Amino acid sequence: MSESEGVLESSYVPYDSPFQYAEYNFEHTALELARSQWPNYDDQHYLRGCKWSPDGTCLLTVVRGAGMHVMELPSDLYSGDCVQTSRPIVPLMPAVSVPEGGLIYDYCWYPGMNSGNPATCCWLSSGHGGPIHLWDAFSGDLRCTYRGYNNQDEVEAAMTVCFSADGQNLFCGYKKNVKIFSTGRPGREYVEFPCSHQVSCLVASQAQPGVVAIGTYKNTIELVSQSDGSFRHLCKLNGHKGGITTMAFSLDGFRLYSGARKDKDIICWDLRVPGRPMFCVPREVNTNQKINIDLSLDGKWLVSGGTDGKVQVWNVSEQTYPSVHMQMGLHSDCCNGVSLHPSRPILATASGQHHSMDPLHHTRNSMQYENALSMWWVGPQQEDPDLLSAIIKAATHS
Template identity: 30%
Template sequence: MLTTATKETLQDPVIQRQSHLPIAIAATKVSLLEDEPFYHLQKISFAPDGSRFLLIDVSRLVSLYFSPNDILNYSHFAHLRICKPSTRIMVGECVRDVDWFPLMDSNNPATCAFITCCKDHPVHLWDGNDGSYRCSYCAYNHCDELVSPHSIRFSTFGDSIFCGFHRRLCVFDTQRPGRDFIEYSLTSYRGQGPSLRGIVSSIDSKIEEPYYLTLGSFSGVVGLGDYRVDQANFLHTTMRAHNGGITMVRFVPGSSTLLLAGARKDDDIVVWDIRNTNKVVYRLSRKSETNQRIGFDIDHTGKFVCSGSTDGIIRLWSLQNGRLFMSWNASRWSISSVSWNPCFPLLASCSGQRCFPVRSHSCLGSKQGSDSSSESIESEWFSSNRQMKQEDDHFVYRNKVAALWYFQSL
């Protein structure tokens, strides 16, 4: 079951061979129970050792899946494997962000953990094997009220947890849960020095320089700083990356200078060289026409970057020259998130979007036709439209599907 490339006019067209395109080998099964609504998946994330992955649902559900052990022993992939979750965690509110412990090792159960942040809840640390609760990290404002971060991130060695708030950054010690944290202000005193306004929506750190951070905000500004300095001088430079709100910022592994940033309602992923922040290296074109978060991910070698899109097409670029390497139609709906497996040539993607019903029961922004790859994946559980007719009068969520793609040659 090979996928076929979508015949569309791209900004940088490439010749794509059918044998080079990835194969859909596994997918998550959507439950059609009445008590489980059709909420879409908003994020997927592989563990650092590639043994499992997380699926984040807008219905306050976090599902833990284990990667198939014999997935690379197949000589051919004749049938689509259906993955079932090993455990599910119902959190208090919609999950804003999630991150794995970076030094995770399946042979050491103590390191199998991940953190989540939700609205009106502290940061929770969960067990990566059975989904049990471990501890919490609570942040408070000047009125001694509990505040919830909008973005979280482990440090490179897992000794600290970074939490992004409105105009401030809080750093927790991983070994000391509770309310002890160090606060860094992101606004300058009387306009002297760089300032990062708005909500901190994404955080990332360098592998080579773990104390060097990049912060993206919903004001469209990316800030660079070092949290080893005093709280007043955390930021040392800012740059205007997008007109819309930044949804993701990532350093390129293996490169100490390249930085990628993506925003909502912006079709470009901007690639920066932090040595010269006044000039963009190149732009990677995708489709992001709504306010939905469209995530991208960089492989562990730092050679390729992959991104979802609102048109259901997954695009893969080469970071050496910024040229489009391949693209394929993965879903009839938006691809909200992608994640590379750090150990195997596997890519995980999840799809779905919030839709408003119209007379023809179609979705705004959806395509009338779809590719054979997306049809073959979704026909496993969307063989009839009986459940689709039970829609809400206000809005509905469609296509709660995640798939694993195997690259034969990359």
């Protein structure tokens, strides 16, 4: 396949959702809908987060040493206001798998992804020692590559990648700069924005086109505005104890949420009055692993995983200093990925982490760890009347 074949056109393709707007109900325990499990080999196939596609039809995850996988949303979950508690857990099977061998640093969906338009169905990934890849979400084929080079004219791996809000550009974070590629022009053509520290996380604002938050491993966040192919510095945010690993803009663009490694605080920044945190909420993060956060499209619910396997939920629209609205122990190992479905009350989670070798057995096979991708219903639930009557009948006869 040539570099230009199958590449998206530069014009943004808006997504017309076939779903209703999501209404999350974090008042009951999450009901597990579907699950996929990876075995614990010597090289530990733990997951590295998960992300719903913008149209909500499928879920993308990366498994260390086992490539990238796209899971489709079960067909019975496309409609309906509630789910019966007796619904069986459906095994998730990859619809598309890409056996990428090296370590994947970061990945993201094309923001205009719409399953009704195959040209828009793709995602980006960046891995160790290689260029940035654009993958076809229907076939798993490689569409094209974007190559960044260092001062020695060697291909350099991007630590983090994201699309601009309109999908026309790629922002890619490197050791000393952010490189901006045009989505419709793969190859090695790009412009650079110098950074004083290695870039660890990037996120683009949907409400403020061109505004990008750049997180670094030096605990800082820099807000910049892109115009005419270059970046203009807006402000710098300081407050985290570790390197920035996850960020999320609110849909109105007024707030930025950020989390860092070995840092138990998620900080909310009010970008109308930058420089001072609006509030902080706690979570359990005691390793360097990337523990993702996510924000519902209406800006009401903030969710985060934790190294303790728990998912915490905050109603960030209620008050200035929100307390934990709900805490769910969904996994027995580290919950590193959380993703809220854009239009259905479904939460996706990913679990797993690196475990050191057992010093007694000199192997990792003697211990079992959870490496799972799960979908959870966080909307209204209904008891199955037939099951309930059967339970009552059995109790009466006993």
